[in-house]
Amino acid sequence: MKDLIIKAKQGDSMATETIINKYMPLVISEASKYHIPGYEFEDIVQHSILSIIKAINLYNINSNSFSSFLAITVKRSNINLLKGTIKHYREVQDETILNNSIDLYGFTVEDEVIAYDMVDKLGEALNKLSNVDKQLIVDFYIKRKKIKEIANKQGILEKEAYSRKKSAIKKLKRFL
Structure with a gap:
């Protein structure tokens, strides 16, 4: 660095x-x-x-x-x-x-x-990003929704929502 x-x-x-x-x-x-x-x-x-x-x-x-x-x-x-x-x-x-x-x-x-x-x-x-990943990033970072709220909306566990968010960020880094 x-x-x-x-x-x-x-x-x-x-x-x-x-x-x-x-x-x-x-x-x-x-x-x-x-x-x-x-x-x-x-x-x-x-x-x-x-x-x-x-x-x-x-x-x-x-x-x-x-x-x-x-x-x-x-x-x-x-x-x-x-x-x-x-x-x-x-x-x-x-x-x-x-x-x-x-x-x-x-x-x-x-x-x-x-x-x-x-x-x-x-x-x-x-x-x-896939529509699901894009929506998760937009909801979390731009609309400032809590991960629990996003998980409930998508019908998944919070742990899975965190995992998807982390995965989506990795994909974003790769695309950049």
Whole structure:
């Protein structure tokens, strides 16, 4: 993983995509926790992917676990997006803030294209799943239904629903 991060830091887009693919289940899980006014689920996923790119660039190779650093970065980024959206509804925007906000994150057009592309790939991967697996993923991660509720709806045991969810995530990873 360390070599992959170094390559990604040097601008290797394939290394960046590999890291994004590895952490896509985290992205889906984190994105499903937030309902932000004016944002669709796909927008939050895209924002989370940009957070991964940001985490890659900010990560110190000699420090602790990248996975932990990444999880915290994605979570904080989504919280900041939510806070910013709430704040936007509370106050009138200052034009100087809007003009300077582009430089705050340092994302390139390529970063945004990668994030957008990954959202498309996620949609395509979801469509490759069987209807049962797709519905389970949508119900659990997007609609935030409890696994017990999903199991009851499908007429299966909770244990089997967990197993199907795990299997569906593995299939998604393969499709990505």
